[in-house]
Amino acid sequence: MLLAVGVIGFGIWMSAHHDVCRKSLTLPVLGLGGVIFIVSIVGFLGAWKNNSILLWIYLIMLCLILVAILVFTVLAFIVTNNSSGHSVNGQRYNHLSYCL
Template structure:
């Protein structure tokens, strides 16, 4: 596969990704027109995600069209960071949603989960709560 074939593939993949990013941005704008609080709260993250995807696609598309090595390296580095972030998110999602920690209850089709099943998360929440309350007490005492 020569240089021409790889840049051709990069151009088309990024062109399709740009179109999908525009669709995500339009979906975010559509969500902002609804009065539902849940949809409105997700408006900015959806538009930001669409903009980020669009920016990455533009960098890859221009790097392939102009045969700019610098833009292609930036594109590859950003994609590496995105892939690592997806990997970390997936591992954390598997840790948090571990099937082995649920407790079966008679008459229920699902397992019940309690915070103490995740002792490390519970310790972190408790320590941050204690820290937050200490700081709040400190601030209100000095005012």
């Protein structure tokens, strides 16, 4: 829950700036904070009331979030890798191209 409050606070801070990049990321950051907050509330209520249905919902939602983070990370590495998918004649192997 504290992480969600921090993310929501960061989204509010981003909305106060007049940079185009920060303005465009405000809504997704606030949405991410809201999703994290809802997931943590479901887990908290399931543990507090000893409700197994809420705990199962929490477990499934947390698993889906972890899979989404894994997919996003893999796609981010694929998109940002400069040397994948094409070759340039006459250029040697660049060992620094794999650093992000």
